[in-house]
Amino acid sequence: MTFRPTLESHSGAENQSWWGAMLVGAIFIVAGLFLLGDVVAATLISAFVIGIVLLIAGAAEVFQAFAAPHWRGFVVRLLIGLLYAVCGLMLVSDPARASVVLTLVFALSLIASGAVRIVQAVEYWQWYGWLLLASGIVGIAAGLVILSKWPASGLWVLGLVVAIDLVLHGLWWISLGGRLRHERSAIPA
Template sequence: MTNVDLPEALREQIGEARSKWGWFVAVGVLLVLFGLYAFYNVLAATIASVFVVGTMMLIAGIAEIIHAFYMRTWSHFLWLLLSGVLYAVAGFFAFYNPVFTSAILTLMLAISLIASGGLRVVFALGQKAKTNWGWMLAGGIITILAGLIIAVGWPVNSLWILGLFLAIDLTFQGWALIATGFALRK
């Protein structure tokens, strides 16, 4: 595809991104380094990810509590307040006991993987008449197996599984940014 085929606004955005290709590479290298550190110390990466989730839940809980008091006249005030308090308490526990929280999050991850893989399998089986349905089926089966492997190792694997996922994500995001940066440079 040449520049002639692209709308003017898109060409400008690509040109602007091209001029900053080095930033893509630099941030990518930084993410790869963080990913490698997370691989090196998966326990610290697990605890860090629990703290991030806990921070988000604590902030969300406080925001919901404030929102509930702004909506005092609404008939669902108590539900809003209770929801906010539960979020805030869950966020507090992430800081109070990050090991227990990592166990709960790991179990939720296993359940989510099994459920999502199961849905993919069902969807793939419904798409048998179409081409490439087997890839979706294979992906669903692999996702179910990943969830089962995590569930079978639970709660012992809770100390490292979240950190491993974080390490993998940081590393792949880093390499993707590096590749994007060098592609923009050309």
């Protein structure tokens, strides 16, 4: 016996899902555009929020180190927790300086991951390797552009990346909502 939902059993949920997706998308896009208005403030806020999260993660890791029923790995957990907490404290206490360091790490990560993608493009050429190649070249170029403007880029890069990510993610949600709405209208009554 197979289960076949009827139109009545899911029509309310489908109606809510398409407009809910579009609403989330619109909120993301508005937030991204708002952040694009002041990428320096967005960078500082992002660094501060990351710092809070690291402080919480550090405290949880230290607590876990002492709360574990066995002592195996205690020192490693304790050191990781303390490292998280110290990094979080640095981000919270001076988000501007910390964002400069984060931007340097981000630029170097882009360059390294771009190089890896270029090497992988050769290996996976028959499976759209040209996309990996293009992605690797763009990653390296972006990392070099950020490094060429560093340390000043540390005050705006993170905010710009977060803002663009919100706008693109919002566009995806709106596209999903449109697709759900279209599929809903395609169901015969």
